[in-house]
Amino acid sequence: MSEKNRVYTISNFPIRLGELFKNIKKYDPAFVVDTFVSNKIHFHKNLRINALKEALRKPTDKIYYERKTLADEITYHLRFFDLYSEFCLQNYLYLLTDEEKVDYMLLLLANMLDTLSYKQISLDFLKVFLNEPAKNTKYDFYNLENELNKIFVDKYENVELDGLKIDLLRKVLYNSLSSADIYKFGLKYGVTIPKRLKKNELIGYVLQRLNLASERENTYTREKLEKMPPIIIERFAKDNNISIGSDLKKEDMIEYVLANHGSVKLYYRRPETIDAYSFTEEEKKQFNLIAEKVVEQPKPTVEVLVNKPVVASKQPIKEKEVVVVEGPTKVIIKENLSVSEGKSF
DSSP states (O other): OOGGGOEEEETTEEEEHHHHHHHHTTSOHHHHHHHHHTTTEEEEHHHHHHHHHHHHHHHHHHHHHHHGGGOOHHHHHHTTGGGOOHHHHHTTGGGSOHHHHHHHHHHHHHHHHHHHHHTTOOOGGGGGGGSOOSSOOOOOHHHHHHHGGGGEEOOGGGTEETTEEHHHHHHHHHHHOOHHHHHHHHHHTTOOOOSSOOHHHHHHHHHHHHTOSSHHHHHHHHHHHHTSOHHHHHHHHHHTTOOOGGGOOHHHHHHHHHHHSTTGGGSOOOOSSGGGGSOOHHHHHHTTOOSSOOOOSOOOEEEEOSSOOOOOOOOOOOTTOOEEEOOOOEEEEETTSOEEEEOOO
């Protein structure tokens, strides 16, 4: 059964997912997202990452298959597809056809509703979408996709960002994104990587990179830098192998985002060596990072749903409770390709 024919019960009214999504598309995306947020319902990013991987695996495999003899940057980046964070996956949404974009949204919505049902959370708060709005809003896929960022959250107790633990995220971003994409990654999380720092920002960044052993040494160096004009501070930075502004290397850009992100910076520690951005031999075996990604031409896909959808409970959501929900495992098996297992932790 295709996702659009799945039936859900909202306020005692059964409705097919396809019809529900047709109505949702006609509402302002901000209103759609606020309907979840106002009821204190959020989902872990892992649920969305699983849907993105399922939607993008075939088109990215096709790109890899067509370009693998070129050994270019794109084919190298795609070797790490199975480890991709949310942003890395969203970077390839342009590959989807209009029909595939609808299929992705239906899959994501089905995962969200199945998860709520699995957790015995009533779907009645969605009753507004049983009908079309009084005034239709023109549907924009990317607008809705961006708004949905607000209801998918990281597990802060694991010190995550973009759906991955920080140590793994460093390696994935470094090996999967260009410098331009890392800049956009920063913007997604409200961090603008500057092309040129103001003097006080420049001093702070240099001190952070120097990572001096004592507070006394740190204070002495700050006072010394404050007496220098910006151009001399930049020269001092380069003499100490610190990249500044347009000279920032990929690892410096990644660290700038991590060091300035609201929740991550509380636990932030800069790596001591460049090895932090490379996968160890043990990790290569663990994540099956072989020298060349094995991709065959498309073959039939068999889907196995491990957990059947659970009928939604009519129990109301408790007030003043932020609900971060996790869903049942879904396994996609592709003949002669790979096994991709979606989990919510």
